[in-house]
Amino acid sequence: MKIFNSQTGKKEKLVPLDGEKIRMYICGMTVYDDTHIGHARTFLCFDLIVRYLRNSGYKVNYVRNITDVDDKIINRAKELNVDATELTDKYIASMQEDFNDLGMISPDLEPRATDNIESIISLIEGLIDKGHAYIGNKDVYFSTDSFKEYGKLSNRNTEDLIAGVRIDIDEEKKNPADFVLWKQAEEGLAWDSPWGRGRPGWHIECSAMSMDTLGNNFDIHGGGIDLKFPHHENEIAQSVCATGERFAKCWMHTGPLRIDKEKMSKSLDNFITIKEALKEFPVEVIRFFLISNHYRSPLNYSEEGVLEAKSALDRLYTSLIDLDLRKEKHSNDADLVSPFKEAMEDDFNVPSALAALFEIVKSINLAKENGNIKEANVLGATLVHLSKPLGILQQKTEDYFQIGATLSNEEIQSMIDERNQAREDKDFKLSDKIRDSLLEKGIVLEDTDKGTTWKVQ
Numbered sequence: 001m002k003i004f005n006s007q008t009g010k011k012e013k014l015v016p017l018d019g020e021k022i023r024m025y026i027c028g029m030t031v032y033d034d035t036h037i038g039h040a041r042t043f044l045c046f047d048l049i050v051r052y053l054r055n056s057g058y059k060v061n062y063v064r065n066i067t068d069v070d071d072k073i074i075n076r077a078k079e080l081n082v083d084a085t086e087l088t089d090k091y092i093a094s095m096q097e098d099f100n101d102l103g104m105i106s107p108d109l110e111p112r113a114t115d116n117i118e119s120i121i122s123l124i125e126g127l128i129d130k131g132h133a134y135i136g137n138k139d140v141y142f143s144t145d146s147f148k149e150y151g152k153l154s155n156r157n158t159e160d161l162i163a164g165v166r167i168d169i170d171e172e173k174k175n176p177a178d179f180v181l182w183k184q185a186e187e188g189l190a191w192d193s194p195w196g197r198g199r200p201g202w203h204i205e206c207s208a209m210s211m212d213t214l215g216n217n218f219d220i221h222g223g224g225i226d227l228k229f230p231h232h233e234n235e236i237a238q239s240v241c242a243t244g245e246r247f248a249k250c251w252m253h254t255g256p257l258r259i260d261k262e263k264m265s266k267s268l269d270n271f272i273t274i275k276e277a278l279k280e281f282p283v284e285v286i287r288f289f290l291i292s293n294h295y296r297s298p299l300n301y302s303e304e305g306v307l308e309a310k311s312a313l314d315r316l317y318t319s320l321i322d323l324d325l326r327k328e329k330h331s332n333d334a335d336l337v338s339p340f341k342e343a344m345e346d347d348f349n350v351p352s353a354l355a356a357l358f359e360i361v362k363s364i365n366l367a368k369e370n371g372n373i374k375e376a377n378v379l380g381a382t383l384v385h386l387s388k389p390l391g392i393l394q395q396k397t398e399d400y401f402q403i404g405a406t407l408s409n410e411e412i413q414s415m416i417d418e419r420n421q422a423r424e425d426k427d428f429k430l431s432d433k434i435r436d437s438l439l440e441k442g443i444v445l446e447d448t449d450k451g452t453t454w455k456v457q
Contacts, residue, residue: 001056001345003220004296006228006251007153011347016219017249021059023218024050025210025248027227028110030067030202031091032076034273035098037290037301038257038264042224044287044391045254045295045348047104049222051389052344063213064107065206066092068114069189069199077188084189085114098274102287103391109213113205117191120200120208123242124181124193132241133181136172140182140195142203145175147237153251154229179203179234203234210248211239221248228253255298264301272301284400285310288392291350312354316393317400318455319361320380322368322409328377330385336360340386350390357383369450401442401456412443416452419445 002011016022026046029039043064050062067073068088077084113120124140127133132146144150180201182193190197200208210221216239223232232251239247256263259270277286280303289309293299331337339359343352360383367376387393398408419434435445438454446453 002347003250003252004347006253009155012250014250016058017217020057021061022053022220023061023214024063024220024222025206025214025218026062026064026107026221027206027223027231028064028066029091029095030070030072031088031095032070032073033091034275035095036264036271036273037277037286038224040098040102040274040277040286041257041290041299042254043099043104044102044290046222046252048291048350048390049252049295049348050105051391052348055389056345061109061214062105062107063109063111063210065209066110066112067202067205068092068112069205070113070202074188101278102274102283111209111213113200113209114189116205116208116212117200119212120204121182121191121193123204123208123211123238124200126242127181127238130241132238134174135195138184138196139172139180139198141173141178142181142234142238142241143174144177144179144237147241149240150177150237151233153233153236156229179230181238203231204238206231207235207239207242207247210235211243216243216245216247218248220250220252222252222254225253225256252295254295255293258298258300260302261300281306281310282400284392284395285313288313291390292354294351295348312358313392314401314456316357316361316383316387317395317397319364319383320393320397321455323364323373323377323380325377325381325384328374328381330381331378336379336382337386344389353390357386360386368453371450397456412438412454416445416454420452 001014003014004010005012014022024046026043028043029035046064050060053060069084073084073088077087080087124133127142128135128140131143133140133142181204182195182198182200184196184198186197189199191199210218221232221235228251236247258264259268259272262268262270264271281289285306289301289306290299292309292312339356340353343349343356346352360379364376364379364383367373367379384393415434415438419431422428422430422434438445442456443454444456446455
């Protein structure tokens with residue numbers, strides 16, 4: 001299995017630091033608002049990655065943090081005139097509801113920054129003692145000049161990094177690229193420290209939480225591409241300087257999501273929350289759409305794109321109609337399953353993996369046409385088995401198409417038999433009536449030389 005390492009810029013063979021055990025840390029939510037589909041895209045991609053690794057026999061220790069102390073949280077709480085903890089509790093519950101609705105697996109650990117203040121303070125003290133951090137008039141800063149490899153993840157030197165991002169002028173800093181480790185604050189979320197009452201900087205939180213849960217070095221660190229600089233760059237600097245060891249072995253970043261080819265923004269009125277998206281489309285359709293591009297590629301969210309995804313997912317489910325997946329076990333035939341596995345093991349290439357699934361659909365449909373029901377059942381079971389780590393095709397076809405409450409497969413077949421008899425009796429009025437009745441329920445009939453088949457519209 002190969003994974004693209006953002007730090008080296010190339011695909012590397014996955015060799016866990018500890019046998020078959022993989023330790024993975026994903027930067028989670030800063031909880032001050034509802035989760036949106038950009039969050040859904042990032043975390044569904046890592047959900048898929050964890051699922052596939054576990055499906056392949058790896059034991060994955062999956063950690064995803066919650067940032068529940070941050071300037072954005074403080075400012076939003078003041079804006080709404082509510083307690084900051086009340087605000088974060090509300091949006092943590094909302095986030096977990098949204099992620100559950102999307103069918104995400106839960107992380108093994110979900111540490112919160114506010115529960116790790118002691119380890120954060122200890123980490124900062126160590127950086128000061130080693131000369132990698134300094135105390136300003138108010139705040140504590142990390143010295144980027146003390147880390148010669150600063151900028152390696154972004155593949156830029158310090159001057160380019162400063163030029164490429166807006167950095168507020170701060171006379172306390174020795175270098176404009178230096179960043180806050182501890183911020184002095186008397187009100188709101190604040191704790192006592194050797195440098196006065198205050199709260200931690202964003203970057204130091206993740207270093208403390210990741211190393212506390214996974215150790216000084218671990219296999220995979222991931223997040224959205226927007227976190228590559230400065231967040232992940234700063235994490236590497238302070239973590240390596242604190243321990244003298246390598247931090248994360250592999251860095252993974254998901255591509256950005258756009259809305260109708262524009263950046264999602266409330267000011268542009270194109271901000272779509274997960275809750276809003278799930279009101280418009282079924283959960284599995286949303287999931288299929290958000291994972292269908294390669295995780296590193298940009299993705300454009302549009303109604304047209306989601307409808308195309310629905311059409312593709314419909315084709316997968318339609319191939320399973322009339323199959324009894326309980327009768328046959330899935331196949332392990334290499335010719336059948338290798339294209340899917342090879343795609344997934346090539347840096348989780350979902351587009352190629354889906355193409356392999358649609359080849360199986362062709363084989364299912366051909367087996368049905370030739371009357372090879374046993375073969376079709378084996379192929380169908382294989383299709384469902386391979387799709388499991390993607391989180392799709394896990395419903396009954398009648399539930400997916402929402403026809404179970406009105407017509408069962410047996411009832412549909414009974415109406416087809418009645419229509420066939422009407423045609424033999426040349427009662428075309430009754431025949432058309434049955435056809436139209438089925439069409440109203442979303443069932444399309446197809447008359448062929450080998451008989452009448454049906455599919456969902």
